Amino acid sequence: MASKHQAPKGTFDVLPTDEAARAAVTAAAAARLGAAGYGRIETPAFEDTGLFERGVGESTDIVRKEMFTFEDQGGRSITLRPEGTAPICRAYIEHGMHRLPQPVKLWYRGPYFRYERPQEGRFRQFNQIGAEAIGSASPLVDAELIILLARIFADLGIPDAELLLSSLGSPEARAGYRDELREFLRDHEDELSEEVRERIDSNPMRAFDSDHPGTRAVMEKAPQMLDRLAGEDAEHFAEVRSLLDDAGVAYTLDGSLVRGLDYYNRTVFEFTCDRLGAQSGLGGGGRYDGLVELLGGPATPAVGWAAGIERILLALDTPPEPKPIDVYVVTGEDRARAFGLVGELREAGLAADLDLAGRSFKGQMKQADRSGARHAVILEPDGTAKLRDMSSGDQREVDPGSLPAELAAAAR
């Protein structure tokens, strides 16, 4: 049926039939991350615009083109959060979490908003699961987080997620490399897209992310930071790689991996899945040792990742189906009796339902079948009751009084 209104472009409704698969993603994340000492955090869906301008970076696509920004009634500039890392660093600072034992390990799940061109796997409101470990510079934490995300994908039945791994080094080391890259880009200026040319000064590394054919061809020959790693940056990266090797997590080194957010240093990574087509990024993240300080907190190293729930769902071979109810109660005339029994069955912990639309006896039987319930209880006018096994069609007389306990025991 056509309504006068539709969900805004690039957004979608999550219907009850979709929920089982989504709940499975959240449960897999909660189980793996909870067992590794990560506590769940929730931050608001909107924040002061300045948090993202500073945190994500003025020259990123997210800040330049993709934020839903508006003025509230009090004249403040507000932005629907495009990502979760800057808000979590804001919360870390605001709640004095640097006084807790470090690192503080947090995970989250929620909606994020980016004004992107909608297509399969790309939406304007989408959901992420994410994890951040704030307050440790150890490569153990980088490896822990990457391994956890690999395990979550495997638990969910995405065994073919490919892990791309790189290191951007420290900001000081990168400064020299960026000059080298700028020079290289200037030498090839005519072959680059206008957007990349405009950002040669402010953000030369964005050129690696371009899908402009000319730029891509140039970037294949571009110098990469990965080949310039030295000193502690190189040691850190070697340690992360060796920990992943020991854990049996395979990866491909990819020196063109720069990620679309400006806060990263050292380790960066992305999981991709070929079956997803153009939007192949399942999840990604990296180290962001300067972000807490940039946002006004103490100098605090940190690392984390986020993964798109809708992308994960697209990558699942067989998404989990909603669980059917246990029992459907069918009655002739006495609706109140059926209502009472359904209440008792629910109290006993069973998923139970009855007709609420005034259907005939036959209509109710059809509904019991459609509900997928394992059993139907048929209440007879003389006060007796029958229990019907919906798959075999076998029926036997039962005592309605002992039915809740009996069915609850059978369901266990």
Ligand code: HAM
């Ligand atoms: P991101 O790579 O921008 O990283 O997003 C993470 C994931 O969110 C992507 O890999 C993708 O699965 C999903 N995603 C992003 N945009 C969309 C969209 N428009 N529609 C559907 N899914 C989308 C971050 O957000 C960082 N905060 C990750 C991080 C955490 N880094 C350190 N800690």
